[in-house]
Amino acid sequence: MRFFIIFILSFHISVANADEIYNLLKIPNLEIYKLKNKNNVRYLNAKGNFKIGVDDNITCNKTKKTNLDEKFPTVEKNIKRYNSTFLKKIDLKYIVFCEGLFVSNINTGGIPDNKNRTLILDINFNEKYFERMIHHEIFHMIENSYEDYFNENKFTLFNDTDFEYAECSTCTNRLNLDLYKNTNGFLTEYSKSIPSEDMAEIFSFLMVNKNLIEEKIKKDSILNNKVNFIMLNISKIDVNIL
Amino acid sequence: MIKIIKASKLEKILFIFLIFLAVAAFTSFVLLKNKCLFIDNNDLKKLNFENPEDIAVMNLECGNVIIELYPDTSPKAVERFKILIQKEMYDGSAFYKVIENTFVQAGDIEFGNIEFLDYSKIGSGKSGLGLLKSELSDNFEFTEGSVGFARSAEFDSEDSEFFITLKKIPIYHGEYTPIGKVKYGLDILKKIKTGNKAIYVLRPDYINTFRLLESN
Numbered sequence: 001m002r003f004f005i006i007f008i009l010s011f012h013i014s015v016a017n018a019d020e021i022y023n024l025l026k027i028p029n030l031e032i033y034k035l036k037n038k039n040n041v042r043y044l045n046a047k048g049n050f051k052i053g054v055d056d057n058i059t060c061n062k063t064k065k066t067n068l069d070e071k072f073p074t075v076e077k078n079i080k081r082y083n084s085t086f087l088k089k090i091d092l093k094y095i096v097f098c099e100g101l102f103v104s105n106i107n108t109g110g111i112p113d114n115k116n117r118t119l120i121l122d123i124n125f126n127e128k129y130f131e132r133m134i135h136h137e138i139f140h141m142i143e144n145s146y147e148d149y150f151n152e153n154k155f156t157l158f159n160d161t162d163f164e165y166a167e168c169s170t171c172t173n174r175l176n177l178d179l180y181k182n183t184n185g186f187l188t189e190y191s192k193s194i195p196s197e198d199m200a201e202i203f204s205f206l207m208v209n210k211n212l213i214e215e216k217i218k219k220d221s222i223l224n225n226k227v228n229f230i231m232l233n234i235s236k237i238d239v240n241i242l
Numbered sequence: 243m244i245k246i247i248k249a250s251k252l253e254k255i256l257f258i259f260l261i262f263l264a265v266a267a268f269t270s271f272v273l274l275k276n277k278c279l280f281i282d283n284n285d286l287k288k289l290n291f292e293n294p295e296d297i298a299v300m301n302l303e304c305g306n307v308i309i310e311l312y313p314d315t316s317p318k319a320v321e322r323f324k325i326l327i328q329k330e331m332y333d334g335s336a337f338y339k340v341i342e343n344t345f346v347q348a349g350d351i352e353f354g355n356i357e358f359l360d361y362s363k364i365g366s367g368k369s370g371l372g373l374l375k376s377e378l379s380d381n382f383e384f385t386e387g388s389v390g391f392a393r394s395a396e397f398d399s400e401d402s403e404f405f406i407t408l409k410k411i412p413i414y415h416g417e418y419t420p421i422g423k424v425k426y427g428l429d430i431l432k433k434i435k436t437g438n439k440a441i442y443v444l445r446p447d448y449i450n451t452f453r454l455l456e457s458n
Binding site: 019020021022023024026032035042115116 | 339341344345395396411412413414417441
């Protein structure tokens, strides 16, 4: 039996590329990109491809240095808007850069992981939505840390009674991220997927174009209630974010 | 009558070659195999310390590793560390997680003792003394020879496992509870068996004894 365990273990552990960062975050093939930042966020870069998660269902590729150097100022500019106290409250300390991020073969812009205080970002995500995607994913970290504030049942009540969200965000074709001209309670098609994504879309638009949203809610009472809900609960965590 | 036969040039060369082979074999099988060769074992009789009550001596295969504990930096963690040492709970503890020239980790009391290693559970063992709150320090840098309490993904989960860094690891700053620093014996730690590229070590090296200096 002991021999069998050792045999299995020797196979199992031979594939892990162990280093000090892997020991901390359980993501292999990372290197430090920028460690010292005013809000204590630490930026890490995939120096090699990695697979993590249950059955290695999360995959991402290493970054090209020139590509990362080009995208980094945009990321940094947006992350700088969150102070260290707020980031500590939402369990965000590490931002991991990689290219071509997939969860169970579905392409995604980012993966928040509160447990490891990490947000994985795909720097090749559609440039048109890139900045908004950063805040969208950060909202998921916020709601994971403050579930009581962002109660989905409460939030769903703002919608018309005949509206139904999908079962899950990946089991629907409501994926478009463009802003609706006529909002009717929803900013984008993706907002209609599940309550959590609806909230994240509102938060991300508030972060990148608050004035536009303030215009939209003047003519949309449902959206107005939703925006107020998000703003009120975010202000409970930190009054300076929105 | 014995006839003296003079060795030919070729035979002389062959003879020298055989002697060379024998020396090479002796060196590789006897001298080089001894990983502790040329390592100072840090004889305690020759060393003096300012705060002997905060000195711990970890005896390994190649000699003594002398650690200075920092109770002012992490009072609760150092107190726990001393209790575990005094109870001799680290004796036989395996360095099951070793990354070459990076860090060594031991101290799983429940599943990481060399007498009863359990690879399926190693790293999750408890000391029975309960979990500690993390004592993070803004001033403690994890440089070469830093000793820290290991934890799970969450803070406040320190128990008995500890690690010693073999190089400067800036990313650990503010992440782990510091316990102290190695004063002597870093070269001994660098001789601990590694898992090559893997994080876990099969048939690991282990701590012979771990004592506070005053009890030695």
